[in-house]
Amino acid sequence: MRKAALLLTFTALAAGCTNTGPGSPGDPYASIRCSKSLDPPPIPIEHVEYVRAQSDDGDLYCKNVLALMYESGTGVPQDIPKAKALFQSIADVDEAGYHNLGRMAEQGIGETPDYAKARALYQRSISVSDSKRKLAKFMEEGIGGPQDLNGAMALYLEVSSEDMYRLRAKGVPLSPEQINDFNAGWLKGVTSRIQMKTGQVKNSLPLEVTRGPALKPVWFALKYIKGSLVPEIDLLESSGNNIVDHLVLKGMSSYRFRYEPIMPEGKTVWPLVTSLSPNSAPRSLE
Known part of the structure; x- marks a missing residue:
């Protein structure tokens, strides 16, 4: 198995494991040292013995690596x-x-693939995000048990925006609480992507702007308009330099929403207010 696959399964479990256990020597760096075993071979024999010793002493993180x-x-x-x-x-x-x-x-490692068994095991490890997503996929597609689109949606709402939107497009109904969770997930994703976009726009500004005299932040609103992934952009507060304002708004004009929120009845616009500071780090959405 390649290191990437090792890291994936290692990370999936590590969130639920502690670094020490009964009899553990309490090495605060045990997890870091043990994780070096995922590096490409050859692995020094003394390192293998270290991982084995930490595992024997009850360190779940190192036991997982072993x-x-x-x-x-x-x-x-x-x-x-x-x-x-x-x-x-x-x-x-x-x-x-x-x-x-x-x-x-x-995957059928050491046995014939058994999807019913896998589904039951993912259910038992549902505190792990990867297990939650796997279980949701099994429920969505009816793998290893009955199809349960509502159950799959409930899990996707917790761990996977991509799957959440895809399943929503199939017409799976949501409760009012789930709609709130759905929109919260949408807003979280939008916030992250807009912050990335403002960072890109800032980096594209001429050096005479980013290294020039201090300017006020450019405050602007990106408006989601129901039915369109293309935002409307309004300048709210100037930096004090019209050319910089123009460059910022022009740079942001290529931003697109990837998905649509579930708008309340009668609401057609969702404004998102943010800023870009030409001479400092971008500000967060408010």
């Missing part, structure tokens, strides 16, 4: 049964450990 090493044959002979036993020992202490057991059942 299991991944046995699964892939990284630094140790490949041993799928031993990898599963280690993952199970983690699951006995922390339900997040079921994620990798579910992944192995889904």
Whole structure:
């Protein structure tokens, strides 16, 4: 298994694991040191022994790494049964450990692919975001059990904007609370993308602007208009330099909303107010 795949499964479980356990020596850097085992081979034997010792002392993070090493044959002979036993020992202490057991059942690692088993294991490790998304996909497509679009949507609302919007386009109904969650997810995504865009626009300004005399922030509104992914942009407060204002608004004019929120009845405009400071870091949406 490639390092990227190792890191993916390692990260998925790590959120639910603690760095120390019964008998742990309490090394505050154990997780960092153990994660070096995911580097390309060869791995020094003393490092393998360090990971094994931390695992034996109850460090769940390092135990997870050791299991991944046995699964892939990284630094140790490949041993799928031993990898599963280690993952199970983690699951006995922390339900997040079921994620990798579910992944192995889904992929047929050491066994015939068993989607019903994988679905049940992802359900048991639902505190892990990757498990939640996997379970939602299984529920959406009826894999390993009955199709449940409403259940899938409830999970996507927590972990996956892309899937949330896609499933919404299929006409899956939402409760008022879910609509609020849906719009909150939309706003979070928009906020992040607009901040990235303002950063790009700032970097595109001429040096005589970014290194010149201090200017006031350019305050402007990007308005989502119901039914259109193209925002209207209004200047709210000038920087004090009309040329800079023009460059900022021109740069922002290529921004597009990726998805639509669920607008309340009778509301057609959702204004988003932000600013760009030509001589300092971009400001956040307010």
